[in-house]
Amino acid sequence: MKLKEYCGIVGVYNKEEAANYVYLGLHALQHRGQESTGIVSTDSKIFYEHKDHGLVNEVFNKKDVMSLLKGKMAIGHNRYSTLGDNSISNIQPLSAHFDMGDIAIAHNGNIINAESIKKNLVEKGAIFNSNSDTEIIIHLIAKSEKKTFFDRLVDALKILKGAFSLIVMRENEIYAIRDPWGFRPLSIGKLDDSVVFASETCAFDLIGAEFIRDVKPGEIVIAGRNGIESYEPFEKKEEQKCAFELIYFARPDSYLWGQYTYSVRKKMGEILAEESPVEADIVIPTPDSGVPAALGFAEASNTPFDFGLIRNHYVGRTFIEPSQSIRNFGVRLKLNPARDVLENKRVVVVDDSIVRGTTSRRIVKMLKGAGAKEVHIRIASPPVIAPCFYGIDTPTKKELIASSHTVEEIKKYSTADSVAYLSLDGLKQIVGESGYCFSCFTAQYPIEFDK
Numbered sequence: 001m002k003l004k005e006y007c008g009i010v011g012v013y014n015k016e017e018a019a020n021y022v023y024l025g026l027h028a029l030q031h032r033g034q035e036s037t038g039i040v041s042t043d044s045k046i047f048y049e050h051k052d053h054g055l056v057n058e059v060f061n062k063k064d065v066m067s068l069l070k071g072k073m074a075i076g077h078n079r080y081s082t083l084g085d086n087s088i089s090n091i092q093p094l095s096a097h098f099d100m101g102d103i104a105i106a107h108n109g110n111i112i113n114a115e116s117i118k119k120n121l122v123e124k125g126a127i128f129n130s131n132s133d134t135e136i137i138i139h140l141i142a143k144s145e146k147k148t149f150f151d152r153l154v155d156a157l158k159i160l161k162g163a164f165s166l167i168v169m170r171e172n173e174i175y176a177i178r179d180p181w182g183f184r185p186l187s188i189g190k191l192d193d194s195v196v197f198a199s200e201t202c203a204f205d206l207i208g209a210e211f212i213r214d215v216k217p218g219e220i221v222i223a224g225r226n227g228i229e230s231y232e233p234f235e236k237k238e239e240q241k242c243a244f245e246l247i248y249f250a251r252p253d254s255y256l257w258g259q260y261t262y263s264v265r266k267k268m269g270e271i272l273a274e275e276s277p278v279e280a281d282i283v284i285p286t287p288d289s290g291v292p293a294a295l296g297f298a299e300a301s302n303t304p305f306d307f308g309l310i311r312n313h314y315v316g317r318t319f320i321e322p323s324q325s326i327r328n329f330g331v332r333l334k335l336n337p338a339r340d341v342l343e344n345k346r347v348v349v350v351d352d353s354i355v356r357g358t359t360s361r362r363i364v365k366m367l368k369g370a371g372a373k374e375v376h377i378r379i380a381s382p383p384v385i386a387p388c389f390y391g392i393d394t395p396t397k398k399e400l401i402a403s404s405h406t407v408e409e410i411k412k413y414s415t416a417d418s419v420a421y422l423s424l425d426g427l428k429q430i431v432g433e434s435g436y437c438f439s440c441f442t443a444q445y446p447i448e449f450d451k
């Protein structure tokens with residue numbers, strides 16, 4: 001089975017104890033992947049690596065692990081795969097040795113033509129260690145007949161279709177790359193004389209790095225002996241930044257594509273309140289992802305904001321649990337109602353999105369069970385009707401409740417007194433008409449699929 005990679009990536013160039021900075025960066029990006037994590041470092045002679053299943057602080061807290069990751073350059077990766085492939089060979093960064101030396105790659109995204117590329121390579125005798133897309137990139141680079149590493153890298157990447165934000169390390173330099181559509185984020189930061197790359201700017205904040213700018217769609221940025229170099233070798237495409245990063249995936253304190261995610265989410269709540277007002281006594285969020293939108297909703301509707309659901313912070317995101325039966329249980333593991341806040345109240349509960357509908361249904365039951373008189377669900381994104389093929393973990397179309405149910409039917413299923421979503425126009429009012437991928441809301445995919 002092919003693995004999809006929903007991930008966080010970090011790279012540090014030219015810093016003593018680079019691996020320690022990458023470790024901290026990965027810690028800040030833990031929300032982008034909780035299944036496994038890894039760091040590869042180099043002293044420009046040897047590549048050192050440590051990878052394992054688990055959270056960043058579990059994997060790297062073992063005695064001596066960090067001191068073994070030597071050198072002034074390091075890259076790291078957190079993985080968020082739900083396909084349950086436990087093989088250690090799938091944990092990134094992937095590293096390999098080829099005719100031009102050592103290479104390590106950390107990838108965030110999903111390459112949609114990976115299967116056909118892999119088939120081709122296997123037919124020509126290539127042997128694969130993992131079933132992740134990333135290994136394909138290494139093979140393509142190694143196989144390219146171009147003379148320089150840079151040309152071989154470009155040659156390889158030109159074959160790929162889909163989402164790829166990449167950090168690539170060689171003995172003396174680190175490359176940061178975004179696919180020509182720019183689906184996934186990747187930013188450049190500066191820490192004294194060092195260059196830092198990370199999926200989100202919250203990683204820079206933790207290590208005290210200064211945000212410089214985003215890697216542009218289709219750009220290859222090289223941090224090396226010549227400082228920072230930038231190249232744009234790919235054919236220009238229409239930008240397709242993932243709207244769902246702003247809605248749910250990125251951390252609220254990250255500065256993403258020119259805006260703070262927190263403010264964008266708050267604005268989503270405000271517009272939602274204007275589009276779908278409701279008479280209520282309190283507005284509560286589904287914590288944590290619904291908090292900024294709920295605040296925006298409360299402010300715009302002049303309704304008191306409160307915490308009616310208390311989150312247990314020691315469980316992962318809802319999706320991590322493997323089966324539907326456990327997932328149902330998972331909502332209760334994570335959230336508990338605050339009875340004194342809810343009793344006899346007309347409650348608006350704001351969440352960022354509905355995917356399968358499990359959370360909403362459970363929450364309505366919980367809130368009513370705790371004495372809420374009315375429960376109105378407000379969702380700060382349009383209905384998710386189609387799966388993502390560009391690097392966000394969404395289930396199959398069949399499992400997405402809004403792909404086969406109207407809002408009225410979702411209301412019935414959830415047993416809420418009303419349900420309303422932010423409109424696509426409302427969302428575009430905030431992020432802009434163009435430059436974003438809205439395919440999970442429209443089922444219109446910006447890159448054609450292979451037949």
Ligand code: AMP
Nearest residue numbers: 289317319353354355356357358359393
């Ligand atoms: P569901 O119960 O399947 O409707 O899931 C909805 C909840 O999952 C919402 O509270 C969202 O915050 C959260 N969510 C949305 N998208 C994702 C995702 N790709 N991965 C994990 N959780 C998500």
